[in-house]
Amino acid sequence: MEIPIGVIAPPTLPAEQFAEYAERADALGFAELWVFEDCFLRGGVAQAAVVLARTARIRVGIGILPAGARNPAFACLDLATLAELFPGRVMAGVGHGTPAWMRQTGTWPSSPITLLREYFEATRKLLHGERVTMSGKYVRLDDVALDHPPAVAPPVYAGVRGPRSLAAAAEVADGVILAEPVSPEYLRGAREIVGAKEIVAYHVAAVDDDADRARSLVRPNLAILGEPDWAPHIDPLPFAAEFRQLRTAAEGPADFARRLPDAWVDQLAVVGTAGDARARLAEIAADHHVLYPAGPDPLAALEKLARIRSAADGRDTAAG
Numbered sequence: 001m002e003i004p005i006g007v008i009a010p011p012t013l014p015a016e017q018f019a020e021y022a023e024r025a026d027a028l029g030f031a032e033l034w035v036f037e038d039c040f041l042r043g044g045v046a047q048a049a050v051v052l053a054r055t056a057r058i059r060v061g062i063g064i065l066p067a068g069a070r071n072p073a074f075a076c077l078d079l080a081t082l083a084e085l086f087p088g089r090v091m092a093g094v095g096h097g098t099p100a101w102m103r104q105t106g107t108w109p110s111s112p113i114t115l116l117r118e119y120f121e122a123t124r125k126l127l128h129g130e131r132v133t134m135s136g137k138y139v140r141l142d143d144v145a146l147d148h149p150p151a152v153a154p155p156v157y158a159g160v161r162g163p164r165s166l167a168a169a170a171e172v173a174d175g176v177i178l179a180e181p182v183s184p185e186y187l188r189g190a191r192e193i194v195g196a197k198e199i200v201a202y203h204v205a206a207v208d209d210d211a212d213r214a215r216s217l218v219r220p221n222l223a224i225l226g227e228p229d230w231a232p233h234i235d236p237l238p239f240a241a242e243f244r245q246l247r248t249a250a251e252g253p254a255d256f257a258r259r260l261p262d263a264w265v266d267q268l269a270v271v272g273t274a275g276d277a278r279a280r281l282a283e284i285a286a287d288h289h290v291l292y293p294a295g296p297d298p299l300a301a302l303e304k305l306a307r308i309r310s311a312a313d314g315r316d317t318a319a320g
Contacts, residue, residue: 003281003286003287003288003289004031004032004059004287004288004289005030005031005032005281005289005290005291005308005309006030006031006032006033006034006059006061006288006289006290006291007025007030007032007033007034007290007291007292007293007302007305008033008034008035008036008063008202008290008291008292008293009021009022009025009033009034009035009036009047009051010292010293010298011035011036011038011041011042012041013298017298017299018047018050019050019054020299021298021299021302022050022051022054022055022058023054023055024299024302024303025055025058025302026055026056026057026058028302028303028306028309029306029309030058030306030309031058031059031288032058032059032060032061032091032288032290033051033055033058033059033060033061034060034061034062034063034091034093034200034202034290035047035048035051035060035061035062035063036063036064037062037064037065037066039098039101039104039105040101044062044063044064044065045062045065045078045079045082047062048060048061048062048082048090049082052082052085052086052089052090058089059088059089059090059091060082060086060089060090060091061090061091061092061093061157061177061200061290062079062091062092062093063093063157063159063177063200063202063290064093064094064095064097064157064159064177065092065093065094065095066094066095066096066097066098066101066102066107067094067095067096067097067109067112067115067116067119068096068097068102068107068108068109068112068115068138069097069102069105069107072119072122072123072126072139072141073122073126073141073144075094075123076122076123076126076127076146077146079092079123079127079154079156080126080127080146080148080149080150081148082154083127083150083152083153083154084148084150084151087150087151087152088152090154091154091155091157092123092154092155092156092157093156093157093158093159093177093200094116094119094120094123094156094157094158094159094173095116095158095159095160095177096112096115096116096159096160096165098229099229109138111137111138112165113164113165113168114136114137114138115137115138115139116158116160116165116168116169116172117168117171117172118134118136118137118138118139119138119139120156120158120172120173121134121136121139121172122134122139122141123156124153124156124172124174126144126145126146126149127146127149127150127153127154127156128149128153129145129146129149129153130145131143131144131145132144132145155174155175155198156173156174157173157174157175157176157177157198157200158172158173158175158176158177159176159177159179160176160177161178161179161229161232161233162232163189163193163232166190166193166194167193169194169197170193170194170195170197173197174197174198175194175197175198175199175200175287176190176194176197176198176199176200177200177202178190178199178200178201178202178286179202179233180202180203180204180221180233180269180292181203181204181222181225181233181267181268181269182201182202182203182233182284182286183233183236183237183267183268183284184283184284184285185236185237185238186232186233186236186237187199187201187284187285187286188236188285189236191285198287198288199286199287199288200286200287200288200290201284201286201288201289201290202290202292203269203270203281203284203289203290203291203292204218204221204222204268204269204270204271204292204294205218205269205270205271205277205291205292205293205294205305205308206218206269206270206271206293206294206295206301206304206305207271207272207273207274207277207304207305207307207308208272208273208304209273211271211272211273211276212262214271214272214273215262215265215266215269215271215272217271217294217295217301218265218268218269218271218294219257219258219260219265220254220257220294221269221292221294222257222260222265222268222269223253223254223256223257224253225268226243226244226247226250226253226256237267239264239267243264246259246260266280269294270289270291270308274304274307274308274310277305277308278308281308291305291308293305
């Protein structure tokens with residue numbers, strides 16, 4: 001079975017281009033479009049509603065809603081409404097959120113994994129039409145049920161990184177969302193923990209007939225990878241020690257990104273010709289691949305990423 005290939009709507013996409021981007025992703029045949037809830041750019045539910053209303057076919061994922069910032073009952077009101085209006089086209093992601101952002105807003109819990117477990121217990125029951133009473137450390141509901149539970153409950157994935165959070169997700173979530181970069185090594189470790197659960201893999205991506213030009217497009221997106229939050233992604237790589245040495249020696253994130261060896265860039269992103277990109281995705285045994293378009297023009301990048309789908313049946317054409 002063909003693995004779904006989706007795209008991300010970059011959170012920095014200008015508002016006036018958002019609907020056009022969504023419509024074009026739908027027309028190009030991408031299976032999914034995922035939107036972020038990034039502080040302090042745009043809300044995930046609002047973006048998802050626009051995409052669903054402006055497109056006819058594409059499935060829409062929210063990746064991710066931070067558990068500490070959204071009461072699960074009210075989050076389910078939004079998710080159930082979308083799923084009721086657009087049955088079978090909604091996917092939801094819930095996670096810890098970026099710790100620094102959550103601390104800025106006073107919503108970082110003392111026990112993030114406990115919150116995640118309680119949140120998933122509540123949301124999955126509510127979305128499947130159950131009446132819920134629970135008194136957890138963070139989630140407290142008293143005889144709560146949705147008046148209009150959706151006929152097709154959206155899957156709820158856990159957007160998590162590390163082994164303890166992945167283990168919790170394996171117990172309570174429909175699947176997991178792995179942030180970029182997802183290498184074969186990182187995915188194998190995650191698969192050992194989550195078993196048969198669906199894995200959605202995010203990838204920074206650029207397609208061009210000139211591989212060096214494609215690498216230059218993704219490098220700015222890789223500058224942040226030396227930060228501590230990305231350690232679970234980097235630790236399994238064979239060049240992890242050298243990677244950290246380079247990050248220490250570099251004069252800031254931009255210099256670090258410029259100095260990344262080409263071979264590392266090829267391991268940290270989906271990059272090169274459409275055939276190269278397709279081959280790289282084949283090495284990563286995820287259940288969904290979701291591409292983050294690199295470069296200054298997201299709409300132009302989207303058109304080139306669509307060539308990855310063409311490469312599957314030998315129809316790849318020049319990038320121009």
